[in-house]
Amino acid sequence: MLSRIACVLVTFCLLLACPTDSYADSYADFLFAIRFNDAETVKNFLQQGIDVNSVEGERGETILMIALREKAMRVVDVLLHSPDIRVAARAKNGDTALMIASFLGNATAVSQLIDAGAEVNQPGWTALHYAAASGNAEVVAILLEHYAYIDAESPNKTTPLMMAARYGRAAAFQLLLDEGADPDLKNDKGMTALDFAIELERRDLIDILNARKTRSSSN
Structure with a gap:
């Protein structure tokens, strides 16, 4: 009797294991399709019930974030047209899909995500x-057109202008200044955008700031 029960339990466990293994294989194929920008295969998997908001990897990124990192724009388009997509989802470090697209300088994706x-x-x-850190002025412009707060402060009071200075992004730096970024703001270490430019020995950024101060004092 006990042996018969044991056999039944083993059989039941095997039946449970098969779908799990099958799902794991399917999900691996799904990720493979994302990385190779295979939009039709991704669409088929979604129709079969794979969650469009699935989270993958140690960083806890959504499949939308993975598609953005892989520059799989046909897949991004499929995902964004899914009615259940959560574009505001965050990875473990707090990043959103829009932040990732902005850092990658992907203007098309930035516009799609905002839409x-x-x-x-x-x-x-x-x-x-x-966007300021990556230096893509087109992305900076798109974000500002959609009312991005130009002097937004990070937890350590770093502004986008400081990020552009810190990474030596002259085009983004100039655009932010032209659009009204405040160069006199300080982070929690007391550093301004000029301090970052001096630290990096970026003569071009220093000249941009000095020229701005000269114009301001003459008006």
Whole structure:
């Protein structure tokens, strides 16, 4: 009797294991399709019930974030057209899909994400900080057109202008200044955008700031 029960339990466990293994294989194929920008296969998997907001990897990134990192724009388009997509989802470090697209300088994705409802402004680090750090002036302009707060402060009071200075991004730096960024703000270490430019020995950024001060004093 006991042996018969044991056999039944073993059989039951095997039946449970098969779908799990099958799902794992399917999910691996799904991720493979994302990385190779295979939009049709991704669409088929979603129709079969794979969660469009699935989270993958140690960083806790969504499949939308993975598609952005892989520059799989056909897949990004499929995901953004899914009615259940959560564009505001965050990875473990707090990054959103919009922040990742901004850092990657992907202007097309940034526009698509905003159209899909991604929040441009949020407490702490913002997409504009990331765009300024990467130096893509087109992305900076798109974010500002959608009312990104130009002097947004990170948790340590770093502004987008400071990020542009810190990473030596002259085009983004100039654009932020032209659009009204305050160069006199300080982070929690007392550093301004000029201090970052001096620290990096970026003569071009220093000249931009000095020229601005000269114009201001003459008006």
